[in-house]
Amino acid sequence: MKIKNTSLPFFIFLLLVLLNPKEISAQCFQIESILVDACSSQEGLNEMVRFKVGATAINTSNMSVSWPNNPWQGLVRNSVTATKTATLNADILDAGGCGQLIEPTNGLLPANANVILVTSFNLDTDMNSFGALTNDTYIIYQNNPTTASGHFANSGSGLRTLTISFGSCSDSVTYNRALLVDTNGATVAADGAIVLFTESGTASYINNGCSAPVPPFTVDAGPATINACSGTTIVLAGSVQGQLTIRWTAASGIFSTPENLATNYTISPSATGIVVLTLTAVNSCGLEITDTININITTGSTPNFTTPISICTGSTVPVLNTISPNGISGTWTPAIVSNTASGDYRFVPNAGQCASDFVLHVNVGNSIVPNFTTPISICTGATPPVLNTTSPNGISGTWTPAAINNTASGDYRFVPNAGQCASDFVLHVNVGNSIAPNFTTPISICTGSTVPVLNMISPNGISGTWTPAAINNTGSGDYRFVPNAGQCASDFVLHVNVGNSIAPNFT
Numbered sequence: 240m241k242i243k244n245t246s247l248p249f250f251i252f253l254l255l256v257l258l259n260p261k262e263i264s265a266q267c268f269q270i271e272s273i274l275v276d277a278c279s280s281q282e283g284l285n286e287m288v289r290f291k292v293g294a295t296a297i298n299t300s301n302m303s304v305s306w307p308n309n310p311w312q313g314l315v316r317n318s319v320t321a322t323k324t325a326t327l328n329a330d331i332l333d334a335g336g337c338g339q340l341i342e343p344t345n346g347l348l349p350a351n352a353n354v355i356l357v358t359s360f361n362l363d364t365d366m367n368s369f370g371a372l373t374n375d376t377y378i379i380y381q382n383n384p385t386t387a388s389g390h391f392a393n394s395g396s397g398l399r400t401l402t403i404s405f406g407s408c409s410d411s412v413t414y415n416r417a418l419l420v421d422t423n424g425a426t427v428a429a430d431g432a433i434v435l436f437t438e439s440g441t442a443s444y445i446n447n448g449c450s451a452p453v454p455p456f457t458v459d460a461g462p463a464t465i466n467a468c469s470g471t472t473i474v475l476a477g478s479v480q481g482q483l484t485i486r487w488t489a490a491s492g493i494f495s496t497p498e499n500l501a502t503n504y505t506i507s508p509s510a511t512g513i514v515v516l517t518l519t520a521v522n523s524c525g526l527e528i529t530d531t532i533n534i535n536i537t538t539g540s541t542p543n544f545t546t547p548i549s550i551c552t553g554s555t556v557p558v559l560n561t562i563s564p565n566g567i568s569g570t571w572t573p574a575i576v577s578n579t580a581s582g583d584y585r586f587v588p589n590a591g592q593c594a595s596d597f598v599l600h601v602n603v604g605n606s607i608v609p610n611f612t613t614p615i616s617i618c619t620g621a622t623p624p625v626l627n628t629t630s631p632n633g634i635s636g637t638w639t640p641a642a643i644n645n646t647a648s649g650d651y652r653f654v655p656n657a658g659q660c661a662s663d664f665v666l667h668v669n670v671g672n673s674i675a676p677n678f679t680t681p682i683s684i685c686t687g688s689t690v691p692v693l694n695m696i697s698p699n700g701i702s703g704t705w706t707p708a709a710i711n712n713t714g715s716g717d718y719r720f721v722p723n724a725g726q727c728a729s730d731f732v733l734h735v736n737v738g739n740s741i742a743p744n745f746t
Contacts, residue, residue: 267293267408268354269438271452273391273401275419276432278366278449281387283309284359285366289452290403290410292352299346299379301406304356306390307399315382316342319360324378326364331372335526336456338372343379352377355451356403358390359383366449371456373481373523392416394428414442422446456481460518460530468539468593470508475516476501477530482520489516508595510536537593542567542586547600551660553578554606559586559599567594576601606662609634609653614667618727621645626653626666634661643668673729676701676720681734688712688740693720693733701728710735 270290277285304311324340331338340355348354353376360380369376392399396417403410414434421429424446431448447455458479467473477500479485487497491510495503504516514534521527542563550556556576562568569588576584581603588594609630617623623643629635636655643651648670655661676697684690690710696702703722710718715737722728 267295267297267405268403268410269293270401270403270410270412270436272433272435273412273414274431274433274452275391275414275416276393276428276430277389278430279363281363282389282393283383283387285362286358286390287367287452288356288401288403290354290356292348292350292354294350296350296352297348297405297408299343299348299405301404302346303404304381305400305402305404306358307392307401309386309388309390311381312386313382314346314379315360316380317360320380323360323362323364323380327367327369327378330364331369334368334371335522335524336369336371336373337524337526338374338376340369340372340376340378343377348377353453354379355453357381359386361385368450369453370450371481371522371524371526372453373456376453393419393432412436412440412442414444418442418444420444420446422448454481456520456522456526456528458482458485458518458520458528458530460516460532462532464533464535466535466537467506468537469506469510470539470595471593472503472505473534474501475504475532477518479518479520481522483523484521486519487516488519489514506534506536508539510534511538512536539593539595540565540567541595542569542588542597544586544597544599546598547602549602549604549658549660550576550578551606551662552603559584563597567592569594578603604660606660607632607634608662609636609655609664611653611664611666613665614669616669616671616725616727617643617645618673619646619670620673621727623668626651630664634659636661638666645670671727673727674699674701675729676703676722676731678720678731678733680732681736683736683738684710684712685740686713686737693718697731701726703728705733712737 268290270288272289274287279285299314302314320342324342328339353374355376355378357378357380361384393416398413398415400411400413418426419428419432421427422431429446431446431450433445433447433452435443435445460477461475465473475487479500485498485500487494487502491507491514493505506514514536516532516534517529519527519529543565544563548557556578559571559574559576561570567588569586572585572587582601584599584601586597586599610632611630615624623645626638626641626643628637634655636653639652639654649668651666651668653664653666677699678697690712693705693708693710695704701722703720706719706721716735718733718735720731720733
């Protein structure tokens with residue numbers, strides 16, 4: 240016969256209680272928040288506790304509270320509480336809420352109900368806004384007509400504990416009054432201080448001003464003013480509470496995700512003046528609230544690099560300056576100019592300069608050769624030709640040396656001016672000694688005889704002209720032969736003797 244072990248479940252239960260006593264004792268409800276520092280000089284009449292009922296309804300008939308200060312005085316429901324509740328509900332409707340405060344019938348708090356416990360039925364409704372409450376919430380009042388001193392400690396240091404019991408189940412929470420905060424989050428004593436509690440009892444500290452400890456409906460777009468450049472993108476991170484939906488809007492520009500609190504906003508490149516960004520939140524009651532950011536637009540400047548530029552294939556490339564002539568710093572992509580192919584190079588300004596991108600186009604072309612005639616020859620001592628600074632095919636530049644020497648052969652380098660994609664050119668000049676025409680001189684003829692013709696080409700091949708052009712047969716004289724240009728030949732003088740005829744003297 241087997242003996243059933245009935246003690247095991249009990250030990251398991253006991254172990255769970257020891258490991259997590261709060262979870263076991265508070266399974267029928269949970270304290271969620273406390274308005275520790277009420278907005279009134281009579282704090283004891285205006286403090287509140289919010290708790291949530293568990294999966295099973297509970298009744299206030301066996302409810303008791305252990306306040307950090309003051310004794311528990313039980314609950315009350317009468318014409319005064321009805322009037323207070325009606326006033327608060329009217330304020331909720333005026334604020335755009337659709338939830339209502341409900342006093343429980345016969346003390347019954349339904350399963351999963353949200354409940355507000357007020358420390359007195361003589362609370363000041365003007366000091367305790369429920370805002371745009373979106374869900375029905377039960378409200379119960381302590382039967383405290385006159386105790387104005389606070390039920391909670393809200394200054395100094397030290398821990399304080401609140402315990403609420405409904406017969407066999409209870410919940411306790413503890414807070415550190417030295418950690419209470421003001422509306423700016425500073426740890427100082429201030430009206431509106433609230434302590435939030437997790438299911439495990441961990442405390443956190445907030446301050447929503449003079450309001451009940453219910454989730455508020457608020458929207459905060461971010462800084463009231465932002466300075467930004469046209470065409471740039473800014474990061475937004477709004478915050479809201481109690482919303483059903485949100486949306487960012489603006490008259491111009493683009494939001495990356497307008498339905499998300501965290502979004503990127505790209506300002507229109509043509510935007511000027513002030514652009515207003517609006518964050519709109521809608522709660523479950525359909526109420527809309529908004530907050531705005533004013534974007535002060537600074538018109539962007541454009542880097543003033545020269546474009547386009549031209550270089551020759553294979554030539555030394557210019558360095559891409561990381562600061563534009565008008566003082567904008569940035570980076571280039573690609574970072575180095577190619578000397579083999581034409582292309583575009585993007586300059587992206589560094590952040591914070593309110594400057595737009597710039598595209599530099601580089602043309603890469605084949606070199607053009609200046610088409611001067613080479614070589615040329617001149618005679619020693621002859622007048623040298625002037626070195627033209629523009630080639631026949633239109634390339635301008637400079638010569639080194641700048642003038643031709645007529646005493647010695649040599650090379651002269653022509654360097655094209657920048658930006659013509661032209662190569663250097665070397666002119667060779669041959670300087671040679673003059674050649675003397677080798678006509679026979681002198682010659683003699685008789686007076687009146689037929690004269691010889693003056694040949695236009697010397698026996699050694701030099702062509703030219705004679706002055707005079709024909710020989711006179713009546714008198715002796717000189718005849719100058721001037722070589723044609725480019726032969727490096729010297730002038731020649733022919734002397735002609737003209738004499739009387741001699742008669743033969745036969746007998």
